[in-house]
Amino acid sequence: MAEFDVDLFVIGGGSGGVRAARIAAGHGARVMVAEEYRMGGTCVIRGCVPKKLFVIGSHVRQELTDAAGFGWSIPSATFDWPTLIANKDKEIARLEAAYTANVEKSGARIAKARAVFEDAHTLRLSTGEKISANVVLIATGGAPNHGAAIPGLEHVISSNEAFHLEQLPRRILIQGGGYIALEFACIFAGFGSDVTVVYRGDNILRGFDEDVRSHVRSEMEKEGITILTGCTVTGVDKHGKEYTSHLSNGSSIASDQVMFAIGRHPNVANLGLEKAGVAINPSNGGIAVDHFSKTSAPNIYAIGDVTHRFNLTPVAIREGHAFADTVFGKRPVQVDHADIPTAVFSQPEVGTVGLTETQARAQFSHVDVYKTSFRPIKSTMSGRDTRVLMKLVVDGTTDRVVGCHIVGDTAAEIVQAVAIAVKMKATKADFDATLALHPTAAEELVTMRTPTARYVRDEAAE
Numbered sequence: 349m350a351e352f353d354v355d356l357f358v359i360g361g362g363s364g365g366v367r368a369a370r371i372a373a374g375h376g377a378r379v380m381v382a383e384e385y386r387m388g389g390t391c392v393i394r395g396c397v398p399k400k401l402f403v404i405g406s407h408v409r410q411e412l413t414d415a416a417g418f419g420w421s422i423p424s425a426t427f428d429w430p431t432l433i434a435n436k437d438k439e440i441a442r443l444e445a446a447y448t449a450n451v452e453k454s455g456a457r458i459a460k461a462r463a464v465f466e467d468a469h470t471l472r473l474s475t476g477e478k479i480s481a482n483v484v485l486i487a488t489g490g491a492p493n494h495g496a497a498i499p500g501l502e503h504v505i506s507s508n509e510a511f512h513l514e515q516l517p518r519r520i521l522i523q524g525g526g527y528i529a530l531e532f533a534c535i536f537a538g539f540g541s542d543v544t545v546v547y548r549g550d551n552i553l554r555g556f557d558e559d560v561r562s563h564v565r566s567e568m569e570k571e572g573i574t575i576l577t578g579c580t581v582t583g584v585d586k587h588g589k590e591y592t593s594h595l596s597n598g599s600s601i602a603s604d605q606v607m608f609a610i611g612r613h614p615n616v617a618n619l620g621l622e623k624a625g626v627a628i629n630p631s632n633g634g635i636a637v638d639h640f641s642k643t644s645a646p647n648i649y650a651i652g653d654v655t656h657r658f659n660l661t662p663v664a665i666r667e668g669h670a671f672a673d674t675v676f677g678k679r680p681v682q683v684d685h686a687d688i689p690t691a692v693f694s695q696p697e698v699g700t701v702g703l704t705e706t707q708a709r710a711q712f713s714h715v716d717v718y719k720t721s722f723r724p725i726k727s728t729m730s731g732r733d734t735r736v737l738m739k740l741v742v743d744g745t746t747d748r749v750v751g752c753h754i755v756g757d758t759a760a761e762i763v764q765a766v767a768i769a770v771k772m773k774a775t776k777a778d779f780d781a782t783l784a785l786h787p788t789a790a791e792e793l794v795t796m797r798t799p800t801a802r803y804v805r806d807e808a809a810e
């Protein structure tokens with residue numbers, strides 16, 4: 349009789365957990381996955397996928413308006429929120445079923461239950477079942493932060509609820525300056541809501557390139573979104589169906605919905621981690637892991653958002669795959685976390701890979717910056733007041749392109765391809781040797797010949 353019920357027990361059926369379970373089962377392991385909510389996890393159920401569907405739907409407004417300049421006259425269009433929600437729910441249910449089927453097809457067993465540790469090798473399920481496992485993978489993801497306990501916090505929704513609102517709010521206040529806050533701001537504005545963004549810092553998109561931050565802000569403001577920086581929501585009152593948000597700057601704002609998107613925390617609470625000997629990383633609150641995603645307990649691993657490293661779906665998937673190959677495939681794989689491309693699906697969207705100008709200047713003695721901002725060809729006829737930003741950051745010593753930042757339609761699609769070149773350590777000369785594809789916005793990436801700024805660090809002054 350086998351010493352353990354299963355070779356691998358995966359806690360969490362999200363992006364990372366599902367990939368790890370399928371690959372480990374493919375390597376011949378006996379695998380069980382516990383999921384307490386819905387298979388697919390955050391990305392599929394209440395993250396990337398429904399968010400992108402909302403982005404696509406809300407962008408139609410701009411397409412309709414822009415059409416006039418090209419000769420189209422469209423009778424006044426109407427939008428039905430319940431239809432959007434119902435169709436989105438149908439698609440998410442389809443994906444959830446596909447995730448379930450794929451895990452089962454791989455030979456892994458799914459337990460629709462919450463799992464917690466009894467000890468390093470024993471899991472207790474909310475169904476009452478106890479399972480012993482040789483190896484355990486924690487892939488429990490993260491959840492929205494609620495922030496400080498302000499009066500009226502119970503009236504505030506997070507992105508989780510934003511996907512299920514019964515009606516489109518006529519006015520919405522969103523607190524937060526990160527990608528989730530801005531994506532929802534643009535989504536609601538696109539569907540016709542009056543949107544106010546409140547952010548405590550001096551500008552939105554902290555951590556992004558400074559030019560990207562100011563460009564996105566000005567583009568969102570041009571679309572009618574109010575962005576208030578340097579203040580926070582200190583309380584929310586409810587009167588009937590309306591809310592009044594009180595701000596730290598002394599003003600107050602009325603709206604029909606108040607949403608906070610002020611960061612996410614790893615799901616580490618009440619998992620029994622202490623009983624299993626799994627330590628938390630004090631610097632980020634996630635589970636502490638080594639380069640192979642191994643925790644402080646020798647038979648327990650953790651991947652994805654619960655480690656709070658790079659909270660993105662492709663990262664969780666890559667980490668899950670690497671874990672399964674390392675532990676069950678006899679092929680040790682470390683995930684390379686450098687040059688991860690990311691996007692903000694604001695309108696216009698952001699695509700970025702590599703270093704910001706600030707990071708590059710801190711790292712390299714010589715930095716060349718190539719930057720351009722221009723009216724996209726479509727707006728010459730649509731009349732839309734919008735500009736595209738493209739920026740390349742180059743290590744002036746090696747000529748290597750170390751950062752690419754784009755704001756504009758399809759920026760994310762463009763950057764996915766540029767990321768290959770950056771990962772391959774392409775130089776600016778390689779970009780220059782590539783012929784332009786005309787007429788596109790992306791051709792600017794290979795036609796920017798003269799640096800807009802050139803920085804040489806004064807070593808003597810340091």
Ligand code: FAD
Pocket residue numbers: 359360361362363364365382383384385386387388389390391392394395396397399461462463464487488489490507528615619651652653654658659660661662664
């Ligand atoms: P998750 O996908 O969160 O899965 C964890 C699973 O574990 C959940 O299903 C949860 O129910 C389950 N669970 C937790 N505790 C237990 C337990 N004790 N027992 C059983 N089950 C448990 N990333 C991108 O790359 N691109 C995007 O555009 C993007 N957009 C996003 C938009 C929003 C609004 C949000 C919230 C996130 C977005 N993300 C995006 C981030 C992405 O969703 C996450 O990085 C990704 O889902 C992490 O995968 P994971 O496997 O670590 O965790």
